[in-house]
Amino acid sequence: MSFLKANSSSRINAPSPTPSNTSASGAKRKRPAEGASTVVYSQPQDQGTGEHVYTRLTYATDYLRGHPTEWMTFDDIMGFLNVPPGNIQREQLRALMRADNLGNRISWNARDETYRYKPKLNIRNAAQLKGYLQNQKSAQGLAIKDLKDGWTTVADDIKAMEDKKEVLVKRTKDGVPKTVWDNDPSIMYPMDPEFMNEWHKIAIPPNPDDLRNTLINVGLTAASQPRQIITGSKGKKKRTMRRGGKQTNTHMAHILKERTPR
Template identity: 40%
Template structure:
């Protein structure tokens, strides 16, 4: 058309998909981080990803068994992996695991691996320092402490004997369950003579006899009825107010009309 500018943009041509009625194919979703873990960051999931995941799990179990850093060669020997290609995939996967702490400078630059626990506590001194930093006294799960600290229970038992910890134990195994910080200075020591005298006092076997002795000594037993307690109070119903008569509007005829309000029932 002559009225259009010479440099005007041409109108878009219809696509083949719109003319044929076929739906366009959507692009494939990008590969996730977990799929890249199996093949060193490739776009597709490798065939040995399940095997790699299992070996990473065994490596984490190995790191849990020690509180020291471990070299990559130590993990390879423990897992009995001889395939160089699989070793490289494992070397890529281990530092990216959320329960593995990797230090690239460890073992003279070869890299070291260590289990990353939920609480960074690996000794009795670390445990006491952790509690001292708390603003609110909160307990710790002893099982969580043992994950990154294999000798946790022995150290907890030792600190419990010293009075540095308050420990709740499992009934069957008598193993630590939860631990809190304890202040030994708040523990009051009782004289042994007083304890012996306390245990020599025998309580009456009959509850009625015990109650009579307490009353004779001027003490109120806990089984005595409470004073001032009566039966349930019954709420009094409010009387309805008498209904008022309607507003008188014919005030201009007050002198003519008679008042018969006294004859209402």
């Protein structure tokens, strides 16, 4: 079994764990001189956290959201973002803040070069809310969370409008306002106390079946009464005799002649 032994000449040496200074061609590599400057190739321009132009646009949007009623100058916003004059991102941010698209949440006033946050609904106070509700074509309510996007004190202001009966408010179980509708206090009249007393004197049976039976006894139909489907038996349809059509074969008249049933 000597042929199973590995030949020393065909043995493959394992690679050395330390790099060799000899190149593939056999020539020795030269070590770099001490103190020599190494060549650094192209690297990303923005390596710091929060220095990307779109990240700074998000910071600017959040900053304006915190001051929804104020118009700010471009220099004030750049000062908040710590973008100095001459930085290439200033013009990039200026173009992004002026962009007319759905993703941009910043309004731009071209007359004095000022900017303000653009909320989902352009409503920032009670007067604007009342005008919006009165001018809309439907009586659909508005979500408080959408109003809060550009109106930070909406909860307190809605409570004041509700006390004046200017709006109708739907609240959660915890008392948090959820939806608001328009209300006209001019069509709200006080109820006569005598009528209210007579109304509350009417006792409603606790059992729904008793209430339904009471309505049926006085000749009224209860809304909870089950619908009755009247099914009538139809009589057997009388079989009709089939009559022949126009006779063209006169020689077969005695065959096609209608016979009376016995």
